[in-house]
Amino acid sequence: MAVTDEAILKIKDMILSGEIKPRDKLPPEKELSERLGLSRSSLREAVKALEVIRVLDVRRGDGTYVTSLEPRLxxxxxxxxxxxxxxxxxxxxxxxxxxxxxxxxxxxxxxxxxxxxxxxxxxxxxxxxxxxxxxxxxxxxxxxxxxxxxxxxxxxxxxxxxxxxxxxxxxxxxxxxxxxxxxxxxxxxxxxxxxxxxxxxxxxxxxxxxxxxxxxxxxxxxxxxx
Structure with a gap:
C-alpha cells in the first residue's frame, strides 16, 4: 500500500471511530503526523486528496477541518x-x-x-x-x-x-x-x-x-x- 493511501485510511479511521467528528479541527500537522506514525509530506498528500473529495476543508492561516460530511457535499x-x-x-x-x-x-x-x-x-x-x-x-x-x-x-x-x-x-x-x-x-x-x-x-x-x-x-x- 502506498504511504499516502495509508495516511488516508488512518484519517478515515479517526473519523469513523469518532475521534474526530464533522466540523472538528484536525490537530496541527506535526502533532498529527507523529500520532499516526507518518511523515509530514505523506500527511500533506493525504490531506490534499481528502480535500478534493470534500472530506477535509483546508483553511489557509486557520487549519484543517473535517467538513460537515453531508451527502450533498x-x-x-x-x-x-x-x-x-x-x-x-x-x-x-x-x-x-x-x-x-x-x-x-x-x-x-x-x-x-x-x-x-x-x-x-x-x-x-x-x-x-x-x-x-x-x-x-x-x-x-x-x-x-x-x-x-x-x-x-x-x-x-x-x-x-x-x-x-x-x-x-x-x-x-x-x-x-x-x-x-x-x-x-x-x-x-x-x-x-x-x-x-x-x-x-x-x-x-x-x-x-x-x-x-x-x-x-x-x-x-x-x-x-x-
Missing part, C-alpha cells in the same frame, strides 16, 4: 465526473437513473407525508399542454427530486439529483424533437403521483421504470440513427 466529486460525460455515455447515466429512481419511488410510497404529496401534486399542476420544453424539463427535474427527497435516504436523493440535472440537455432535445412529449410526461407524472398517494410501492416503482425507460429508449434510437 461528499457526492460533489461524482457531479464533476458527470459533467465530463460524452453524448454516448449519457445512455449510461439514464441506465443508472432507471435503477435508482424506481427504488426511490418505492421508498417514497411508504414514507411520503401528506405535505410532501401536496408539494408533488403542485409540481404536476405547474405543467400543461402550453408549457414550453424548458419549463417541462425544469418541472420534470423538480418532480423527480421531490420523490427522491421523500425516500428518506439523503445519499440516494443526492445521487439522483446529480444524475437528473446532468441529463437535462438530452431531455430538452427529446422535448424539441418528439411529438406530444409534454402530454406524455404530464400523464406519466400524474400516474406516478396517484400511485404514491395510494402508497402503492410496487406500482410507483413500475411506473417510474416505464417513465425513465421511455426517455432512454428514445435517446438510444436517436443516437443510433444520428
Amino acid at each position: 461528499l457526492l460533489e466529486a461524482m457531479t464533476f465526473i458527470t459533467d465530463l460525460h460524452t453524448d454516448s455515455s449519457i445512455l449510461e447515466l439514464f441506465a443508472v437513473r432507471r435503477i435508482l429512481e424506481p427504488a426511490a419511488a418505492a421508498l417514497a410510497a411508504v414514507r411520503m407525508s401528506a405535505a410532501e404529496l401536496a408539494t408533488l401534486r403542485a409540481l404536476v399542476e405547474l405543467v400543461n399542454e402550453s408549457t414550453d420544453v424548458e419549463g417541462l424539463v425544469t418541472a420534470d427535474i423538480r418532480f423527480h427530486g421531490a420523490i427522491a427527497a421523500a425516500s428518506g435516504n439523503a445519499y440516494l436523493a443526492s445521487l439522483i439529483d446529480s444524475l437528473s440535472s446532468h441529463t437535462m440537455r438530452a431531455r430538452i432535445w427529446r422535448g424539441l424533437t418528439q411529438e406530444h412529449s409534454v402530454e406524455r410526461t404530464l400523464a406519466e407524472h400524474k400516474a406516478i403521483a396517484d400511485a404514491l398517494e395510494e402508497h402503492d410501492a410496487e406500482l410507483a416503482q413500475a411506473l417510474t421504470i416505464v417513465h425513465i425507460s421511455g426517455i432512454e429508449q428514445w435517446l438510444r434510437d436517436a443516437v443510433t440513427t444520428a
